[in-house]
Every structure is written in C-alpha cells, then in structure tokens.
Amino acid sequence: MPVISRLSRAVDAVLGSRTVVPTAVKVPFAITLLFWAAKIVSTAMGEALADWLDGSPNVIVAAIGCLVALAAFVVALRLQFRTTRYRTSVYWFAVAMVATFGTMAADVLHQFLGAPYWSTTLFYAVVLALVFWRWWANEGTLSIHSIDTRRREKFYWGTVLATFALGTATGDWTAGDLHLNFLPSGILFAGVIVVPAIGYLVGVNPVVMFWFAYVITRPLGASFADYMDYPARAHGLGIPKEIVWGALALAMIALVALLAVVERRGDRAEAHEVRDGAAARGRRAPAPAALEELDPA
Numbered sequence: 001m002p003v004i005s006r007l008s009r010a011v012d013a014v015l016g017s018r019t020v021v022p023t024a025v026k027v028p029f030a031i032t033l034l035f036w037a038a039k040i041v042s043t044a045m046g047e048a049l050a051d052w053l054d055g056s057p058n059v060i061v062a063a064i065g066c067l068v069a070l071a072a073f074v075v076a077l078r079l080q081f082r083t084t085r086y087r088t089s090v091y092w093f094a095v096a097m098v099a100t101f102g103t104m105a106a107d108v109l110h111q112f113l114g115a116p117y118w119s120t121t122l123f124y125a126v127v128l129a130l131v132f133w134r135w136w137a138n139e140g141t142l143s144i145h146s147i148d149t150r151r152r153e154k155f156y157w158g159t160v161l162a163t164f165a166l167g168t169a170t171g172d173w174t175a176g177d178l179h180l181n182f183l184p185s186g187i188l189f190a191g192v193i194v195v196p197a198i199g200y201l202v203g204v205n206p207v208v209m210f211w212f213a214y215v216i217t218r219p220l221g222a223s224f225a226d227y228m229d230y231p232a233r234a235h236g237l238g239i240p241k242e243i244v245w246g247a248l249a250l251a252m253i254a255l256v257a258l259l260a261v262v263e264r265r266g267d268r269a270e271a272h273e274v275r276d277g278a279a280a281r282g283r284r285a286p287a288p289a290a291l292e293e294l295d296p297a
Contacts (some may be wrong), residue, residue, distance in 0.1 A: 024085035027147045027156065031210065033129055034262060036217065038092060038255040043221030045166065045252050046099025048229055048245035055241065064103055073101035077157065081150075088260040096252060098157070101224070102164025110172065117173035124166035128215075131158050143207050163211070167218020175223060181235040186223035192216050 021119040028035055053065030076097035081088050106124065107116040135142055135155035147156050175185040200206055229244040230236025230246075 022084055022150060025145060026080070026083070026086050026090075026153050028086065028259075028263070029145060029146050031144075032262075034255065034259055036213070038219040038252065038259060039095070039214070039217045040253060041248055041252050042092065042096045042099050043164070043218045043247035044162070044225035045221075045245055046096060046224035047103050047168070048226040048241055048248055050100045050103035051226070051229060052241035052245055053100070054107070067094050069097075069104055070099050073097045074229070074235065076189065078158070081153065088263055089256060092252070092256045092259070094157070095160070096249075098161050098166055099218075101160050102218075103168045105161070106165040106168035106172070109169075117169060117177045120169040121166065121173045122167050124162060128159065128162040128166050131155065131162050133213075135159065141207075142211065144210065148279050158175070159211075160214075163215045164218050167215055168222055170215075171219030171222045173227075174219070182223050182227035182230060183235070186220060186227060189216055189220035189223060193220060210235065 044083045050069060053069050054062045056062045056065065076094040083090055106120055109120045109123065110117060132142060135152075135158075139146070139152055139155065142159075143154065147153055171185055171189070174180050174188060175182050180188065193213055195218070196209040199212070200209040211240040225244060225248065226236065228237050228239050229241045231238045
C-alpha cells in the first residue's frame with residue numbers, strides 16, 4: 001500500500017534506522033513475572049509523567065511539556081532502532097517513553113477535541129486492530145519472538161504505541177464515564193489480567209494471551225498512578241505528581257537493572273549449555289555473537 005510505504009520511509013527518516021540491520025531478536029525473549037512487573041511499573045510511571053508534563057492549566061506550559069515528551073519519545077525509539085540486537089536498558093527506556101507519549105496521544109482526543117472516553121477507547125481499539133491486521137498480512141505472525149527484522153520491529157512498536165493509547169483510554173473510560181473512580185478501576189483490571197494468565201496456563205494461544213495481557217497492563221498501572229497523584233476531590237490520594245513519577249522511575253530503574261542481571265546470567269548459562277552439548281558430541285559449536293560478547297572464554 002502506498003500510504004504504508006510512505007509512512008515506513010518517514011519512520012526511517014525520523015529514526016535514522018534505514019541502514020541498521022538487526023542481527024538477533026530485538027525484544028525480551030523470556031516473558032517472566034519480572035517482565036510483567038517492569039511493564040506495569042512503566043505504564044504507571046508513563047501515566048504520572050505525562051500528567052506532570054501536560055497537566056499545567058497554562059496552555060503554553062502544557063504545550064512545552066508535550067514537546068518534551070515527544071522529543072524523549074523520538075530519542076528513545078532512535079536508540080532502540082539503531083541497535084542490532086536486544087539491549088535491556090535501551091528497550092525499557094523506549095517502553096517508558098512510549099508509555100508517556102501514548103498517554104498523551106489518548107488524552108489529547110478528550111482534552112482538546114472533547115471526544116468522550118468511550119469513543120477514544122473505540123477509536124484506539126480500531127487502530128490496534130488495523131495494526132495487527134497489517135502486521136499479520138505482511139509477516140504471518142504476531143509473535144514477539146519473531147522481531148528480528150526492521151519491518152517487524154516497526155510493526156511491533158506501532159502495536160505497543162497503540163496498546164498504550166488504548167489502555168489509557170480504557171482506564172479513563174472506566175474511572176470517568178463509568179464512575180468507578182481510580183482505585184476500583186485498578187482493582188478491576190487487576191482481576192481482568194488474571195484471565196490471560198489462566199488462558200496461558202490451560203493452553204490458549206500464547207500470542208493472543210500475551211497481547212491481551214499487554215493491553216490490560218496499561219489501564220492497570222495507569223489507574224493506580226492516577227489514584228496516587230489525583231487530588232482527594234477526584235478520589236485520589238493527592239500525592240504531588242513529581243513525587244509519584246519520580247518514585248515510579250526509581251522503581252523502574254531498579255527492575256530494569258535486575259532484569260539486566262537475570263538476562264545476562266541466562267545468556268551465560270545458555271552459552272555454556274551450547275558449548276557443553278557441542279563438547280559432548282566431540283565438536284565445538286560456535287556461540288551466537290551476543291553470547292560470545294557475554295562469555296568470550
């Protein structure tokens with residue numbers, strides 16, 4: 001489609017990634033509880049940071065905050081797209097900035113255009129469905145374990161952005177239009193996220209369950225973040241936004257550091273397993289480049 005091709009070229013121009021060729025999967029391979037903890041905290045932090053950046057009643061100050069978020073979003077994706085393989089800190093920095101920008105993308109339709117939350121939820125649900133459709137039509141898979149080409153990486157991050165926007169709109173819809181308020185909304189989504197967990201355990205398509213959970217983590221984290229930083233008159237705790245997003249940012253940094261250690265140990269173990277297996281067969285199998293960097297012995 002000409003429109004898709006032009007959009008892809010525009011993304012390459014902004015991200016400066018046209019000549020970068022991935023040499024390995026560009027996203028986390030092991031989807032563990034630690035991954036989901038980092039994902040939920042990143043959504044909460046992105047919500048609080050977005051509210052702090054664009055929450056000023058002064059239109060000029062709010063506009064400057066939006067530009068700052070946009071700049072950070074572009075920088076984060078440039079770093080991610082210019083790597084040739086998955087790097088823990090780079091990947092999660094991109095997730096955090098997509099969380100922040102995705103929040104604003106959802107909020108702008110309501111705050112500046114007056115669209116009701118149910119309509120923004122429906123709009124971003126359609127956007128996500130279209131992204132999934134184009135990804136499947138072009139690649140024949142929606143698995144994150146297949147993100148090893150530039151085109152698949154573009155589809156992946158387009159999907160991630162759409163899930164953040166959809167999750168934000170959904171959380172605002174339940175808390176606002178449905179009058180559940182923030183804490184009950186958070187509890188609601190904490191219950192909903194059990195559904196894909198059970199589905200995965202009983203053998204339902206793991207790709208479908210992954211993306212189901214991925215969408216739900218957004219309103220789950222955002223609802224609790226809003227509950228912390230909204231004033232009491234809006235059924236929140238009234239904690240200053242800069243304190244909320246700062247504390248969540250520290251928690252995010254700690255989780256990413258822990259993830260990096262765990263993933264590094266996992267790569268070392270995999271390297272030794274490959275080499276031990278090769279030795280048992282009487283030959284030495286070459287380790288992938290990423291593993292050789294981690295364990296050059």
